[in-house]
Amino acid sequence: MNELANLLERIIQRVNINLRELGIDVAPRVRALVPFDQMVKFYAFYGITPHHPLDLRFRHSNLAGSYFLGNIRVTNSLLYKSDIRGDELKKKGKLCGFGAVEIPLNQDEEIDIADSFLVKTLVHSSSHDPESPERFFIKDTVSTHYANIHGSPSHGCFLGPFSTVDLTTVRDCVIGTFCYIQAGEVSHLNVDPGTVWVRSPGRFNFLYRYAPDRLNEYISFLPGSAPRGLFMDFANNLKEAFQSVFDRVNVEQTARVPDSASLDRFAVTLPPTHIGENVLVAQRAYLEDAWLGTGANAQENCCILHSRLEGCNVTAHGARIIQADLDRNTFVGFNSFLRGRPERRLTVGESCIVMPHTIIDCREPVSVPAGHLVWGLITDPRELATHSVSLKHLSGIRSGFSRGNMFFEGDGALFVSAFQDRIGHILEANGAFFDGDKTLRGHAQRNQNISFNTLQPYPEGDLEGLYPTIIIQP
Amino acid sequence: MIHGTVKDLMVPLSEYATVPEGSTLYEAVLALEEAQEKFDQTRYHHRAVLILDHDQRVVGKLSQLELLRALEPRNEERRRLLDIGRFGFSAAFINRLREQHRREGEILENIHRSASRLRVEDFMQSPSEGEYVEENTSLDTAIHQLVTGTHLSLLVTRQQEIVGILRMSDVFSAVFHTIKERERMDGTGALP
Numbered sequence: 001m002n003e004l005a006n007l008l009e010r011i012i013q014r015v016n017i018n019l020r021e022l023g024i025d026v027a028p029r030v031r032a033l034v035p036f037d038q039m040v041k042f043y044a045f046y047g048i049t050p051h052h053p054l055d056l057r058f059r060h061s062n063l064a065g066s067y068f069l070g071n072i073r074v075t076n077s078l079l080y081k082s083d084i085r086g087d088e089l090k091k092k093g094k095l096c097g098f099g100a101v102e103i104p105l106n107q108d109e110e111i112d113i114a115d116s117f118l119v120k121t122l123v124h125s126s127s128h129d130p131e132s133p134e135r136f137f138i139k140d141t142v143s144t145h146y147a148n149i150h151g152s153p154s155h156g157c158f159l160g161p162f163s164t165v166d167l168t169t170v171r172d173c174v175i176g177t178f179c180y181i182q183a184g185e186v187s188h189l190n191v192d193p194g195t196v197w198v199r200s201p202g203r204f205n206f207l208y209r210y211a212p213d214r215l216n217e218y219i220s221f222l223p224g225s226a227p228r229g230l231f232m233d234f235a236n237n238l239k240e241a242f243q244s245v246f247d248r249v250n251v252e253q254t255a256r257v258p259d260s261a262s263l264d265r266f267a268v269t270l271p272p273t274h275i276g277e278n279v280l281v282a283q284r285a286y287l288e289d290a291w292l293g294t295g296a297n298a299q300e301n302c303c304i305l306h307s308r309l310e311g312c313n314v315t316a317h318g319a320r321i322i323q324a325d326l327d328r329n330t331f332v333g334f335n336s337f338l339r340g341r342p343e344r345r346l347t348v349g350e351s352c353i354v355m356p357h358t359i360i361d362c363r364e365p366v367s368v369p370a371g372h373l374v375w376g377l378i379t380d381p382r383e384l385a386t387h388s389v390s391l392k393h394l395s396g397i398r399s400g401f402s403r404g405n406m407f408f409e410g411d412g413a414l415f416v417s418a419f420q421d422r423i424g425h426i427l428e429a430n431g432a433f434f435d436g437d438k439t440l441r442g443h444a445q446r447n448q449n450i451s452f453n454t455l456q457p458y459p460e461g462d463l464e465g466l467y468p469t470i471i472i473q474p
Numbered sequence: 475m476i477h478g479t480v481k482d483l484m485v486p487l488s489e490y491a492t493v494p495e496g497s498t499l500y501e502a503v504l505a506l507e508e509a510q511e512k513f514d515q516t517r518y519h520h521r522a523v524l525i526l527d528h529d530q531r532v533v534g535k536l537s538q539l540e541l542l543r544a545l546e547p548r549n550e551e552r553r554r555l556l557d558i559g560r561f562g563f564s565a566a567f568i569n570r571l572r573e574q575h576r577r578e579g580e581i582l583e584n585i586h587r588s589a590s591r592l593r594v595e596d597f598m599q600s601p602s603e604g605e606y607v608e609e610n611t612s613l614d615t616a617i618h619q620l621v622t623g624t625h626l627s628l629l630v631t632r633q634q635e636i637v638g639i640l641r642m643s644d645v646f647s648a649v650f651h652t653i654k655e656r657e658r659m660d661g662t663g664a665l666p
Contacts, residue, residue, distance in 0.1 A: 156503045183562070199562050207561050400567050402574075407558055 004036055004062060004465040007078060010416075011117045014140040018156025018172045020192045026142055026158050028223035033119050033144060034080050039064045040447055040465040042081070046472065051446040053108055054088050062465050065246070066118075067266070067283065069450075071110035079113070082121045083284065083300050086111050087443065088429065089126050090133065092235075098130035109134050116141040118149075121159075122300050122317050125151035129169040129185070130170070131256060134352040145227050146301060148317050162192060162219050162318070163229040164334045168248040177221045178231075179448065180357040182332060196357050196375065200418065202209075204410030208375050211405070215377075218337065218359060231337065233319065235405070236304065238286050241268045255287070260434055262447045267298075276311065280430045280444040293328070295432030297444070307343075314426050316356065317378075323362075324348065329371065331423045333358065353391070353419050375417075377408060390414050443472060480616050481609040483648055484630045484638035487532075489513055491523045493594060495533065499544055500590035501534055522627065532597030532629060533638045544597040545666035605631055606631050607640060617645055626630050 012027050019026065042065035046056055055071040066079040070086020089109040095102040109126055111134050119144040127136035128151045136153055143149060143159035152165035153453035155238030160177035161163065169185045176193035182225050183199040191197070204413040219229040227230070245251055246269055257271040258261045263275060273287045281287065290304040293311030298304055303320040310328045315321060319332045323340035326348045332338065333356030340346035340362045348354065349370030360366060364380040373394060375386040397412030408415070427433065431442025459466045491509035493502050502523045523535040556572055588595055607616050609626040619628065620642055632636040 189560075197561055201562065205562055207558060207563070398569070402571060407563065407567075407571070411561050 004039060004078070005059065007062070007076060007116065007466075009117055010076070011140075013080065013144050014115050015156060016111050017437055018140050019158060021172065021438075022189055024158065024174055024190070029144075029158070029221070030117060032224055032226055034078075035412060035467060039078065039080060040457060040459070043063075044068070044079075044467065045452050047450040047452055048457070049450050053089070053091075054472065054474050055110065056470070058455075058470045060469070061467055063455060063467050064465070065459070071108055073110055073112045073114075075112075075114045077113050077115060079121075080117075080119045082118045083125065084111055084113070085122070085124045088124065088445075089136065096130065096133040101130075101444075103130065103133055105134050105249075107134050109136060111136045111138070113138045114142075115139060118143045118147075119312070120145045120301075121147045121149060123149045123315065124300070125167070127151065127153050128167045129153045129395065130303070144221070145232070146318055146335065150317070150334070156344050161221050162231055162357075166316075166334065166356070177227070178335070178357055179216060182356075194357075195357060198355075200410075200414075200417075204412070204418075205357075206408050206410070206415065206417040207407070208406045210377060234303070237287065240272075240285065241265075242284065252344065260431070260445060261374055262431075262444045262448065265450070265452065275354055278430075278432050278434050278444050280442070280447070282443075295315050295427060295430075297427075297430045297432065312427055312432055314423055314430075316426075327352075329423075330354070331419070342386045351391070352422070353416075370378075373419075376404070413456070418465075475650060476613040476617065478613050478629075478639050478648075479609065480607055480611045480613065481638070482610065483613060483644050484640045485513075485520075486638045487636060489618050490639055493523055493660055494526055494533075495595055495615075497525075497529075497594050498590060499536075499541065499592050499597070501540065502594050509630050518641070518647070519564050521641075521643075522596070524639075525594050532601065534595065534600050535627075535629075536594055536598045537626070540599060544592060553560070585636060589604070601629055605629055606636075609637060613645070614647070616640055617649070618644060 012030055015026050039062050044063035044066050046068040048054060052069060053071050056068055057073045059075045060233050061074045061077045063079050065081035067083045070089055072086050072285045073083050077344050088107055092105055092108045094105050096105060111123060116138050127133060132153055138149060138154045140156045141154045145161040147159040148164040152168045152170060154170045157173045163175045163177060163179045165175060166182040168181055168183050171187040173186055173380040174190040175181055175194060176191050178189050178365040180196045185196055186393055194215040196208040215228060217368040219231045244298060244445050245266055251265055253263055253269055254271045255269045255275050257275050258277045260277045261275050261279040263281045264283040267281045267285040270288040272289055274291045276292055276294040278295045279292045282300045283382050286303040287298060289306045291308040293309055295312040296309045298315045299316040299317045302315045305322045307321045307324045309326045310474050312327050312329045314331045316332060316334045318335040319463040320469040321332060323339045323342060324338050324346040327350040329351045330348050332354045336354050336358045338346055338360045344362045346360055347366055347367045352368050353373045355375040358375050360378045366378060366381060368374055371391045372388045373391055374388040378384050378387050394412040400409035415421050429442050431444035432447055434440045455467060455470060457465050490508045506520055507522050522535050522537040524532050527533045544666045555575060559568055602624045605625050605628055607619060607630055609630050609632050624641045628640040630640050631638050
């Protein structure tokens, strides 16, 4: 245990050095996150498929309950129940575009995690940093419960619970609780909790900030204690169901899975659940009384309860959908929380975009009209009116507008098309359009036959909880 | 090179606008006006008020900028508005929002009335390390301190006591006067 404790202190020091300009001490935030005895309990595991590269190197780290796929290097780090998914990393020879420049990759890209502490964090996608196209680095970084590091190299950062950095290189930043940042590159920023920021310089800039008192009901995080709020209660209530999936070697799934669809062995499905053609259900997703039409997907840490998704729906990492009916082609962004009630369901019309980190918590029935963009905190139709805009209207915006706590500057049409293009890309990557043509295969088809192997740490002694140096290659 | 020392050019504390701690912004503005009336009318106007404690020591400075900031309407919405600049929004966009907010917000005169009851210590800047200069320091050195720092004036000290203010405007006048003199003596200048 000594070495594990030393490792944690070393990580705290390194992060604090990077954050000294912001005057942040992460120690009280970090020490209460995970007891050491938990880090010894759980096995780590990795996937093998003929469709993914395999190059895993673990050194001087704890990997408790974490999952690895692809080219990944982990050094001097603590990874607790995190998913490090390297199935979208760039291949050698690929051209990495940045403006008019195309940079050829001279080796396969790898995820490189060093001197970091990740708790229940998802690392996915590929580096979008033109300065580091072959190395998706996460260094001197602490990320907390249900954070997403999506295509975002990170150096010297603290990521609060349920925060997301998306396609953004972050350096020496504090990303507050439930923040979503997609801004290309940011440094030396201390971002307040509940900030949703999407910026493409010269094109558009979207900013929404939650009122702190209202956000605290859902998620709050104070130094010295674990994260609290409805989001944590909700996640904790699912723990038992997941524990049984992780404890058993063979898991009997209750839902029928078509040949073109994929249901991960580490997902939970409870009847009655319908999985349509080309559906992707990723690990740590939870489905109960869920109807997923053709091409829908449920990504990591998603939860879909008593809900119906008509088809080609994207439910991004960490999104939760409860008592809701979603028409075709809807997008529900990262860590969104959509909760209807049996007597006041939520309906979301065709081709709607629910912005990342949106909360719709119905105190009255709420119906989002087709073709709308919604954001922020919505509990009734009146709040829907002030937290939504039709995609048609937004496409006509040329300079900017504001609505409540939301500010938008730039070209609305570019903003809408950027989202729509990305949603199309996600569906394509997930295999939603597969019709037997091999070129249309995506994760739903490629992830059907994954073998999983497990790894264990030292059970006792000074190295208790540390994993030995392990190199896994074909 | 400018001859002389700081004390040759400083405004003595007795001629500067001062108010005691606990004064209102309105009283600070009155003190500024009164000091100006007594001051040499050929020189630049005073642009700040010094705040003194019970022992007549300078504990802060209230500049024109800080006075104007204090008079700005403030509420949660405005605070959030001002803050969006750090997220990359353009000055033009923020100004449009401000204008919209002003039209929809409180009446400016009312805000001014209430702001005039605010206390100076809530808005003053406490002196910082690079803001002091000893009275016998050469003007050359003091000019360098002004140029490399961020202050429009320096607090002049004699031992531990503040005895005057060295203003950027007076330094600029002295430098410009020296240049003109040199040009005149050389007989090469084309100045009028």
